[in-house]
Amino acid sequence: MGTIVSLNGVLTAPEDARISVFDRGFLYGDSVYEVIRTYEGVPFELDAHLARLESSAHRIGMRLPVPLATFAAEVAQTHAASGNPDSYVRIVSTRGSGTLGLDPRLAEDPVRMVIAMPLNPPGPEAYRDGVAIALVSVRRNLRDAIDPAAKTGNYLNSVMALAEAKTRGAYEAVMLDHRDYVTEGASSNVFCVMGETILTPPLDVGILEGITRSVVFKVCRQAGLRVLELPLTAQALEAADEVFITSSIREIVPVVKVDDSKVGAGVPGPVYARIRQLFDAYVAEYSAARK
Ligand code: PMP
Numbered sequence: 531m532g533t534i535v536s537l538n539g540v541l542t543a544p545e546d547a548r549i550s551v552f553d554r555g556f557l558y559g560d561s562v563y564e565v566i567r568t569y570e571g572v573p574f575e576l577d578a579h580l581a582r583l584e585s586s587a588h589r590i591g592m593r594l595p596v597p598l599a600t601f602a603a604e605v606a607q608t609h610a611a612s613g614n615p616d617s618y619v620r621i622v623s624t625r626g627s628g629t630l631g632l633d634p635r636l637a638e639d640p641v642r643m644v645i646a647m648p649l650n651p652p653g654p655e656a657y658r659d660g661v662a663i664a665l666v667s668v669r670r671n672l673r674d675a676i677d678p679a680a681k682t683g684n685y686l687n688s689v690m691a692l693a694e695a696k697t698r699g700a701y702e703a704v705m706l707d708h709r710d711y712v713t714e715g716a717s718s719n720v721f722c723v724m725g726e727t728i729l730t731p732p733l734d735v736g737i738l739e740g741i742t743r744s745v746v747f748k749v750c751r752q753a754g755l756r757v758l759e760l761p762l763t764a765q766a767l768e769a770a771d772e773v774f775i776t777s778s779i780r781e782i783v784p785v786v787k788v789d790d791s792k793v794g795a796g797v798p799g800p801v802y803a804r805i806r807q808l809f810d811a812y813v814a815e816y817s818a819a820r821k
Contacts, residue, residue: 531615536608536644539600549641555624558632559684562586562594566605566619567649567778572817573605573619574778578741582681583621589680592625595640604644612646618779620645622683652780656701657806660786660798663715663775664700665764666691670713673736678713681738688716701783702775704767711735712762718777719743720785722762722770723801729766732759742776749808755801764788772799782809 535547555561563586564579573579580598587594594601601621609617626640668691671678676687687705695703695716703716712731714720719740721730728750733739750757767773771794773785782805784798 531613531648533645533647534608534612535646536604536611538642539596539604541608541611544645547643549624549643550627550639552627552630553624553641554626554628554634554637555622555641555683557630559682559686560590560592560634560637561622561624561683562590562592563620563622563681563683565778566621567651568609568614568616568619569813569817570821571609571616572820573609574813574816575741575745576602576605578744579621579778582739582741583623586680586682587623589677590682591634592623593640594623595642601642601644604642605646608644608646612648614646614648616649617646618649620647624683649779652783656780656783658798660784660793660796661701661775662699662787663702663704663720663773663785663789664695664698665712665767665789666694666698666703666705668694668703668705670705670707670736672708673734678736678738679733692716698789700787700789702785704775704788706764707736710763712764712767713737714740715775715777718775718780718783720767721746721774721776722767723772723799724766724770726756728755728757728801728805729760729762729770730757731762735761740776740778742778742781745809745812746776746782746805749812750805753804753808755804768793770794772801774802774805782806 626637628638691703714737
């Protein structure tokens with residue numbers, strides 16, 4: 531059990547995994563990444579994560595150094611070498627290093643790595659009791675500044691948002707856009723429930739197309755639940771019957787407080803419980819089919 535790094539395809543102990551101080555991922559956040567979780571050793575929704583890695587690279591005009599199949603093989607190999615029953619897996623691909631300067635054409639020697647670490651999901655109390663989110667003052671990047679649809683190494687927007695949320699005692703930050711529409715969490719997508727309908731901000735608000743978000747869509751629609759992508763205001767979130775956030779590592783976490791206002795009855799609601807069941811069944815089927 532432990533942490534192991536595949537650096538440009540070579541399995542390496544974490545203390546020996548070194549990259550250049552001239553690497554643009556380090557200097558400018560000029561890199562793309564993915565975070566994947568395994569279930570029973572199977573990387574969940576790997577193809578979707580790899581497709582998003584490629585699309586993130588495309589959005590910043592970067593070419594991935596190896597085919598997606600090589601990343602897939604390295605994910606499997608790194609997880610296996612970690613000895614963890616299940617891993618938190620991070621893929622990072624940087625534009626590389628070279629002569630100092632912003633011009634991407636200066637980049638040489640792209641670096642790719644896969645890190646497999648012991649999985650450390652939220653404790654059972656987060657799912658049982660729910661968590662608090664803070665609507666922070668930090669705004670989500672404009673789509674035509676750094677497009678939130680690209681999962682790049684430039685995460686300061688989320689770092690600052692989460693720092694503010696933590697200062698306010700919240701578990702996750704939720705950012706508004708410049709027009710006051712709800713976007714997403716620092717590292718999660720946000721949903722709310724009004725009556726019978728499940729609502730979440732549309733992609734064109736400027737958010738990451740979460741893999742967990744897509745799985746929630748799929749399982750809800752298969753079960754006949756109504757999910758709509760609609761612009762949401764902070765007031766809508768505060769007035770919702772239920773709120774939850776989604777991400778690969780945390781799956782689906784119920785939210786019982788938005789800033790100082792209680793969500794619904796202040797405990798995880800029945801729609802969350804239903805979606806949780808559907809999600810767990812989907813995960814079990816996914817991993818059983820690929821073991
Ligand atoms: N939004 C942001 C900004 C994120 O960093 C993440 C985590 N990758 C998510 C949403 C959730 O995405 P996923 O379900 O693919 O983990």
